Amino acid sequence: MRRPSTTTRRTAATASAALALALGATACGGTTGPASGGELSGQTVTVAGVWTGSEQQNFKKVLDAFTEKTGAKTVFVPSGDNVSTFVGSKIEGGNAPDVVMVPQVGVLQQFAKEGWLLPLSEQTARSAGSTLAPVWRNYGTVDGAYYGLYFKAAHKSTVWYAPEAFAQAGVNEPKSYADMLKAGRTLADSGRPAFAIAGEDGWTLTDWFENIYLSQAGPEKYDQLAQHRIKWTDESVVRALTTLGDLFKDKQLVAGGAQTALGTDFPTSVAQVFGPEPKAGMVYEGDFVGGVAKDQFGRKLGTDAKFFPFPAVDGGKAPVVSGGDAAVVLKDGKNGKAGMKLVEYLSGSEAAEVWARAGGFLSPNKEVGIAAYGDEITRGTADSLIAAGDSIRFDMSDQAPAAFGGTKGAGEWKLLQDFLRDPSDPQGTAAKLEAEAAKAYGN
Numbered sequence: 001m002r003r004p005s006t007t008t009r010r011t012a013a014t015a016s017a018a019l020a021l022a023l024g025a026t027a028c029g030g031t032t033g034p035a036s037g038g039e040l041s042g043q044t045v046t047v048a049g050v051w052t053g054s055e056q057q058n059f060k061k062v063l064d065a066f067t068e069k070t071g072a073k074t075v076f077v078p079s080g081d082n083v084s085t086f087v088g089s090k091i092e093g094g095n096a097p098d099v100v101m102v103p104q105v106g107v108l109q110q111f112a113k114e115g116w117l118l119p120l121s122e123q124t125a126r127s128a129g130s131t132l133a134p135v136w137r138n139y140g141t142v143d144g145a146y147y148g149l150y151f152k153a154a155h156k157s158t159v160w161y162a163p164e165a166f167a168q169a170g171v172n173e174p175k176s177y178a179d180m181l182k183a184g185r186t187l188a189d190s191g192r193p194a195f196a197i198a199g200e201d202g203w204t205l206t207d208w209f210e211n212i213y214l215s216q217a218g219p220e221k222y223d224q225l226a227q228h229r230i231k232w233t234d235e236s237v238v239r240a241l242t243t244l245g246d247l248f249k250d251k252q253l254v255a256g257g258a259q260t261a262l263g264t265d266f267p268t269s270v271a272q273v274f275g276p277e278p279k280a281g282m283v284y285e286g287d288f289v290g291g292v293a294k295d296q297f298g299r300k301l302g303t304d305a306k307f308f309p310f311p312a313v314d315g316g317k318a319p320v321v322s323g324g325d326a327a328v329v330l331k332d333g334k335n336g337k338a339g340m341k342l343v344e345y346l347s348g349s350e351a352a353e354v355w356a357r358a359g360g361f362l363s364p365n366k367e368v369g370i371a372a373y374g375d376e377i378t379r380g381t382a383d384s385l386i387a388a389g390d391s392i393r394f395d396m397s398d399q400a401p402a403a404f405g406g407t408k409g410a411g412e413w414k415l416l417q418d419f420l421r422d423p424s425d426p427q428g429t430a431a432k433l434e435a436e437a438a439k440a441y442g443n
Helices: 012-023 053-070 084-090 105-114 122-131 133-140 163-169 177-189 202-217 220-225 237-247 257-262 266-274 287-297 336-346 349-358 374-392 411-421 426-441
Strands: 044-049 075-080 099-102 149-155 158-161 282-284 306-309 321-330
Touching: 044 053, 044 084, 044 105, 044 336, 053 075, 053 287, 053 336, 053 349, 075 149, 075 237, 084 099, 105 266, 122 257, 122 336, 133 287, 133 321, 133 374, 149 202, 149 282, 149 336, 149 349, 158 163, 163 177, 177 237, 202 220, 202 237, 202 282, 202 411, 220 237, 237 411, 257 266, 257 411, 257 426, 266 282, 266 287, 287 374, 287 426, 306 374, 321 336, 349 374, 411 426
Parallel strands: 044 075, 044 099
Antiparallel strands: 099 321, 149 321, 158 282, 158 306
């Protein structure tokens, strides 16, 4: 958004304001007018999503292309980070959007089980079956029905850095997690702390944990923890928290220390590396960091802003964690038929290529031409995402019930913020995580 979701599918900097605005208005975020003629001429499709800033503007280009193709007018409504709360209140108020871009698997599953969603059309299902790796189709399926088309993906195992900082410190791209921390301390010795950490946004902290956990514990354990089939007090969790805590408590590695990090949101963390007054050499987050560095700070990807894959931890395999936004159609929307047509459009490569050309976007659709991405850095991450196929593991917090993995100031987000503030007791944090998870999962 982590998100970001993400994420960024979950850019928390404007979430509260966006949510208040969205809840108080019938439609906001701008509209695109209908083309003359077209099968949906005279109809309106309302779409809700978490995107703000350049992400929202680029998605509106996709909606404009849909308008040009079908004649439908489109309205985008910003949902804020708490998509579950937003949609529930809109349904209760009789003003539900037609389509929602859902950034969390757990929320998608919740919507389906609440009976809020329409199964997607056969055309969308056929398209997804031929263009998406099975893992993406599975994440959009609940109890055998296909409800969520994954349109935007995030490669959440990328560490972005300022090449001039690496050159000044005389360090190279690290190949292991231990080497990354060593390089970070060398950066600090040269005058620039290692990592800008967006501790104000709890989802970024879950992403740190998930990459460490997937590499250390392996994909089988990762799947078990994501489904709460093992407890958060498991030794593998305590080990990952201990590893993360060693980073959090090192003032050479966390720019400004924990308190500064807890007051830093995601966009600011990118600014601390790529903005006009850099305060850190690296920022860990998904591929969408590149879009922010380019769009907001004029950095040239591959020259002024580079990344390396999140490195393997303690001899494990390098992790590949993903996120994504799925299009769902609400039963209570005023124009479900037109909403279904929009999702059918999103299932094809044409819609994805519109955003790919605009930048700040990856598609899980393997038919999207790699040339549609505007730079070599993005082409590389897109190619890596497709090549990973079913070996990708979806963001764990996004698979969890929203009360545990997707709510600001609660559950995993808050407990990892508390852990950043004081990482001295990994076992105690694991116990608190388990207590919250048990309540949310109910198993």
